[in-house]
Amino acid sequence: MTNTIGDVEEANVILLTGSNTTENHPVLSAFVKRAVKFKGAKLILVDPRRIKMADFADIWLRQNLGTDVAWINGMMHVIIKEELYDRTFVENRTTGFEELRKVAEKYTPEYVESITGTPANDLIDAARLYAGAKAGAILYCMGITQHTTGTDNVKSLANLAMLCGNLGIRGGGVNPLRGQNNVQGACDMGGLPDVFSGYQKVIDLGTRKKMEDAWGVTGLPDKPGLKVTEMIPKAHDKTLKALYIVGENPLVSDPDLNHAEKSIKNLDFLVVQDIFMTETAQLADVVLPSACFAEKEGTFSNTERRVQRVRRAVDPPGDSKDDWKITCEIASRMGFPMSYESSRAIMEEISKVTPSYAGISYDRLEEEGIHWPCPTPDHPGTPVLHTQAFPIGKGVFHAIEYIPPAEQTDDNYPLYLTTGRIIYHYHTGTMTMKSEGLNERAPENFVEISPADARKYGFDNGTMAKIASRRGDITAKIRISPAAVRGTVFIPFHFAQSAANKLTNAALDPISKIPEYKVCAVKLSKAA
Amino acid sequence: MAEQQNKITINGHDFIFEPDETILSVAQRNSIDIPTLCYLKRTIPTGACRICVVEVKGARSLLPACSTPASNNMVVHTESAPVIEARRLIIQLLLSSGNHNCAIRGSDGKDWTQFQLDVQKDDGSGELCPVWGDCRLQDLAYKYQVNGDKFPSTGIRYPMESANPFIIRDFSRCILCGRCVQACNEVQVNNAINIGYRGASTKIIAAGDRPLKDSDCVFCGECVQACPVGALVEKESRYKVRHWKTDKIQTTCSYCGVGCQLYLHVQDNKVVKVTGVDDVPPNFGSLCVKGRFGYNFINSSERLTDPLIKENGSFRKATWDEALSLVAGKLGKIKEEHGPDSIGVLTSARITNEENYIVQKFTRAALKTNNIDHCARL
Ligand code: SF4
Ligand code: SF4
Ligand code: SF4
Numbered sequence A: 001m002t003n004t005i006g007d008v009e010e011a012n013v014i015l016l017t018g019s020n021t022t023e024n025h026p027v028l029s030a031f032v033k034r035a036v037k038f039k040g041a042k043l044i045l046v047d048p049r050r051i052k053m054a055d056f057a058d059i060w061l062r063q064n065l066g067t068d069v070a071w072i073n074g075m076m077h078v079i080i081k082e083e084l085y086d087r088t089f090v091e092n093r094t095t096g097f098e099e100l101r102k103v104a105e106k107y108t109p110e111y112v113e114s115i116t117g118t119p120a121n122d123l124i125d126a127a128r129l130y131a132g133a134k135a136g137a138i139l140y141c142m143g144i145t146q147h148t149t150g151t152d153n154v155k156s157l158a159n160l161a162m163l164c165g166n167l168g169i170r171g172g173g174v175n176p177l178r179g180q181n182n183v184q185g186a187c188d189m190g191g192l193p194d195v196f197s198g199y200q201k202v203i204d205l206g207t208r209k210k211m212e213d214a215w216g217v218t219g220l221p222d223k224p225g226l227k228v229t230e231m232i233p234k235a236h237d238k239t240l241k242a243l244y245i246v247g248e249n250p251l252v253s254d255p256d257l258n259h260a261e262k263s264i265k266n267l268d269f270l271v272v273q274d275i276f277m278t279e280t281a282q283l284a285d286v287v288l289p290s291a292c293f294a295e296k297e298g299t300f301s302n303t304e305r306r307v308q309r310v311r312r313a314v315d316p317p318g319d320s321k322d323d324w325k326i327t328c329e330i331a332s333r334m335g336f337p338m339s340y341e342s343s344r345a346i347m348e349e350i351s352k353v354t355p356s357y358a359g360i361s362y363d364r365l366e367e368e369g370i371h372w373p374c375p376t377p378d379h380p381g382t383p384v385l386h387t388q389a390f391p392i393g394k395g396v397f398h399a400i401e402y403i404p405p406a407e408q409t410d411d412n413y414p415l416y417l418t419t420g421r422i423i424y425h426y427h428t429g430t431m432t433m434k435s436e437g438l439n440e441r442a443p444e445n446f447v448e449i450s451p452a453d454a455r456k457y458g459f460d461n462g463t464m465a466k467i468a469s470r471r472g473d474i475t476a477k478i479r480i481s482p483a484a485v486r487g488t489v490f491i492p493f494h495f496a497q498s499a500a501n502k503l504t505n506a507a508l509d510p511i512s513k514i515p516e517y518k519v520c521a522v523k524l525s526k527a528a
Numbered sequence B: 001m002a003e004q005q006n007k008i009t010i011n012g013h014d015f016i017f018e019p020d021e022t023i024l025s026v027a028q029r030n031s032i033d034i035p036t037l038c039y040l041k042r043t044i045p046t047g048a049c050r051i052c053v054v055e056v057k058g059a060r061s062l063l064p065a066c067s068t069p070a071s072n073n074m075v076v077h078t079e080s081a082p083v084i085e086a087r088r089l090i091i092q093l094l095l096s097s098g099n100h101n102c103a104i105r106g107s108d109g110k111d112w113t114q115f116q117l118d119v120q121k122d123d124g125s126g127e128l129c130p131v132w133g134d135c136r137l138q139d140l141a142y143k144y145q146v147n148g149d150k151f152p153s154t155g156i157r158y159p160m161e162s163a164n165p166f167i168i169r170d171f172s173r174c175i176l177c178g179r180c181v182q183a184c185n186e187v188q189v190n191n192a193i194n195i196g197y198r199g200a201s202t203k204i205i206a207a208g209d210r211p212l213k214d215s216d217c218v219f220c221g222e223c224v225q226a227c228p229v230g231a232l233v234e235k236e237s238r239y240k241v242r243h244w245k246t247d248k249i250q251t252t253c254s255y256c257g258v259g260c261q262l263y264l265h266v267q268d269n270k271v272v273k274v275t276g277v278d279d280v281p282p283n284f285g286s287l288c289v290k291g292r293f294g295y296n297f298i299n300s301s302e303r304l305t306d307p308l309i310k311e312n313g314s315f316r317k318a319t320w321d322e323a324l325s326l327v328a329g330k331l332g333k334i335k336e337e338h339g340p341d342s343i344g345v346l347t348s349a350r351i352t353n354e355e356n357y358i359v360q361k362f363t364r365a366a367l368k369t370n371n372i373d374h375c376a377r378l
């Protein structure tokens, strides 16, 4: 997030899209709800489903799946045409406005309606509302990123925020809500193929040199590596031979699971390090038991870039160990000695080699967390990014055209499927499904369908349906719900037994390589 | 002078107050203890319980500190005789409403057997209050040295509700302070519960007086954390957890990216309860159902406890030494035969920053590949 969670309550207008906030980020959703109910903020919701937040929205735009660039361009069209944009900000802090204006020109509200299905007048209202806000916050989640055009979607939202001068101010910003607790930290720490910790590029010679000196090695690899969505196909065609998986369960979370499973079985060697015998661990040659968050010292970085302490409360079960100790042992046995006294000592090394974490230490995190960038030990941290300038100087507008999603419905697969999470479970369910209470509230998979479609296909609540896409099929219980909109069904992806990701499309965004989980074409029939 | 205009005198000491500040807020900032029951931070004070009353010079009656704004040259006494008298009366009335059988109500002047019998009569069961020793009302009864004998007990009007996995609603102990309603409607804005019926029949109800499980409740447990007495308690830990036997360790929730600050309550090396850490960002005490109630996995019998090696299609236990040597040997061999880029590493959004750093360092410096990613965008 460019801004903080608390900042949401300072916003005059909140534009929320691609986030089922009450289910996925419940505590954060309370900030939005409070802003609307008690602080007079206006909420614009753009979501294909009638999610709970719609009850709080002043305007709800219900767009067709995968048409986000179109409505964002449409809003910018209105804002530019009516000259509602922030001239000073655009002139002083951005480049590329002319190109943006040219592209936005053709996205008239009527043209946008023909793509997105959202009424032209609602779009105009939303545009005026957002542009008129003193501070307008944009919040989004995977409903924006999990598309073949995910990167375009994100850039488009940034365009919109820059156009209205909503960056670098309290109550504004472009704020991605991170799904898993430490996604932010995994990225910050260099759990990515092209960067070291602190987003320092591996292709940069100076950076490599610095890391080589710090780590006492030579010849650090200079080419960016494979993304996870590229590793799976490489495993399939046997150019990737081994995988070391720490705390992940790609066999429920990957798109097009049937293909992923075959690929992983093609590996020569698979090591899985986890707290449970997950679906992925079952396939491993070696399984290493690790400690969970309640059993270890360390830090997580939350969605607002706040680095916070994790503390050991109980002993890990049996012989299980801290993940870092296991990895260090493997390294040492491979002839690269790695050993640390404690997680605190690791943080000391992190702060030495990572400029954005340079001022962070356990002593400073005792009471509450600190927002990076925090370049020095006496720097207070950075709750709001880009207050003076962008890291690259001026903010660049990206003129982006709308591209339809990779898969369309047709006569054989007449319904759209979108996937997501529900409040009672988390990701692939390895943790939440160990709780009787959570299971009691959400025991099994379901497919959410609109009353109209249920009538059309002759389904009653609770009957079993077979859901098929071009890649596979699963069965799940029918749940008729006003949250669903005609023509689109929803399935949560937590449940391994009838994994929604047997259906989803592995088509990738060309840049982020994130798969299009949010759109694919399916058909429903009565289960045999 | 500006300072002159913002002066309030509490118990003989002068303090400066901020615009819009209440007497309670000034007192709290200056470490003056005024008891509260219904007052809930971050919500609009309701003035329901009146336990926070103070004496204000010139006022005709005692005023609730939580909802009375400080004003210039106000003179306040927080523990004067009339104040103490009023508080004692309020506590006595509360203790006689419903079932407060924590040995505060009705134990003096009678022997223990008689007390037990009274308890059973009141309660319909022999259960003592589950939050004994962790109750604001009990604390106040001790502080002001009163019990519930003064007034006849009102008896119990509504049966306990336990038909959901997380929360027990024991209406017999409810003092109708309304904090749960504010927690639900003003803090979490779930709008699941409200004050229902009127007069002596007043009850905290979900819409249509339905059980929580059939209401809009999403089991965030904000109401449980807000309840000052034993009327709302966690089902799992009820009668299992004694708060003086537990340690509270502050840590960060391991579910979503909000990163709520929470306390793990540990008893006998087991996490037995979770509560939100008040007053600290990002969550200021709030949690969701996963963070508050989803802790059972920690102590699950299905946790992996030993390294496992697959042989002929099934796993066998191994020592760390054996497993680690096997992994290091195999990875080393594959690296040598097929090059570093034939190996991939997936790190995790679930492990710590320190561990992610170690995994990337291992990948780049030991394996010599940049094939590292995580599944978090999936
Ligand atoms: S658990 Fe949460 S939603 Fe349910 S009644 Fe309590 S505060 Fe409201
Ligand atoms: S249930 Fe607890 S918080 Fe709610 S009104 Fe009763 S005593 Fe107060
Ligand atoms: S308590 Fe809920 S909202 Fe808070 S971090 Fe945990 S999962 Fe997220």
Ligand code: FES
Binding pocket: B035, B036, B037, B038, B039, B046, B047, B048, B049, B050, B051, B052, B053, B064, B065, B066, B067
């Ligand atoms: S705490 Fe002030 S009236 Fe209840």
